[in-house]
Amino acid sequence: MNQKLQPEHIRQALDNSLEQIGPSTLARLRHAREQALARHGAASAASGWAAKWHFDTPHYKFRYFAAAAVFAAVLFSGAAYWQQEHEAGEVDVAILADELPIEVYVD
């Protein structure tokens, strides 16, 4: 027999053989199927979370580093402003306390 088996033939053959399986065998098969489905469900949940983490991590890390960079920039500019103000005050003190009169520095 060289004819190619069609899907419906395979299905029919399986259905026919199913009718020949005894009740205890069917029960064992059903139990095994349920166990397999349960394992597949847990694995799907775990892989779902893993997939979520896998797909989100690059974005999460990017958002984290972007926020850290913004915070550092704000901190740095604040520190630079404070430093500038601090230096201006220091120069004023030095001019006022200096031996030379103010006129030397004023046009």
Add this chain to the structure above:
Amino acid sequence: MSWAKLTPAQQEILRPIAAEWDKLPNKLQKNLLYAAERYPSLTPDEKLRFNDKLKKWSKLTPEQRKRAREKFQAFSKVPEAEREKVKQMVREQEARKAQGAVSNAPPSEATGR
């Protein structure tokens, strides 16, 4: 910041400019408050100079103060020997001015009689 809000210690140090304080720009007020904090650490001579110059400094325009700060910072970078020469010239000039003021004064003041 109004004069009334300054601490007694700040008011004591900044007393020469009490009348002008409320009209001063915020930035200058901040600088002078910082200067007042540093005042206690100055030597007696420095404190005298500080008191003498405070009023004059507050009367300059913001642009003049900015230029003065730039010139001062540039002068600070000149070698010590050169700076000392400039200071000596200024001292001599001040002495001549003082001498001139004494010799131009009426005879009773000049001789002390």
